Amino acid sequence: MDTQAGQDARRRPAEAGVTQVGDDAWTDGNAPESRLTANEVAHSWAGRAFTDERLDVAGQLGLAFGLLDLLDDYWVTCEIRFADRGPGGPLPSGVLWDGYRRRLEAPEAADAVTYSLWADWFEDRDTCEAAFAEVLGRDAGRLHTDSPQPLLRRARRVLECSGPVPWAVKESAYAVAARLPALFEGLLGSHRDVYGDLDPSAALTAGHSAAR
Known part of the structure; x- marks a missing residue:
């Protein structure tokens, strides 16, 4: 949805060799013959969005939403909530709820x-x-x-x-x-x-x- 966030969301895993090879299939550069589901990628990468020191908190949240758009997996929203309710929270309210509203308004599921x-x-x-x-x-x-x-x-x-x-x-x-x-x-x-x-x-x- 957010072009820049979407590009970043795809690039971060790719830097570690994790690339998409199908609608719900991903491959890990360390084991190219194996396949990962979107849920497995979400468990590995969604939490990392909030430890990316190259970004401020709003940027980290934007990256997480980019991963949500990319993976369409509930676990990404869990990590967003963990970050908001955790010791480093709360997340910027405007960015958080604007992200939810935009996705609720979009034609996509x-x-x-x-x-x-x-x-x-x-x-x-x-x-x-x-x-x-x-x-x-x-x-x-x-x-x-x-x-x-x-x-x-x-x-x-x-x-x-x-x-x-x-x-x-x-x-x-x-x-x-x-x-x-x-x-x-x-x-x-x-x-x-x-x-x-x-x-x-x-x-x-x-x-x-x-x-x-």
Whole structure:
């Protein structure tokens, strides 16, 4: 997505002889006949992004996002979170959440990003409120039937994985989304979430309002 970050993300492993030879196949220069999966490369390289002394912290985070685009693997998001929550954190908030928003808005699949939100940022009561605000809550007032498609795409993806977010945090955004047919399916996905947090009476009121 970010051309420079993507080039750096590919170049760093290549400097050590790790190159891509297929959609989900990589080879290690030290063992050219063996094949690595994207997940194996992510485990080896994603954490290294945050130890690259050639870059400042924002640059390291950009490199990590470049690796995420390159590998499309959830483990890269784990390393981003480890860096944010670890002793060297927090990471620059603007860069972190802009990286998430951009990937949620992109036409390409964003499964690693949405799973990261659902399993990590939204399930953690220490981070769920800030994370939801950054990826959707603060923009809920901008949601309309004629909103730009990237914004609607981001909203739909966030709603679909927002089940664990406490009801009090997401209620106002849900009330807006319930009025928009393009986003209502995302609300259903959240309701069906095994870890979903929903206030039945408030949700029913929002649903009735949307139906009128």
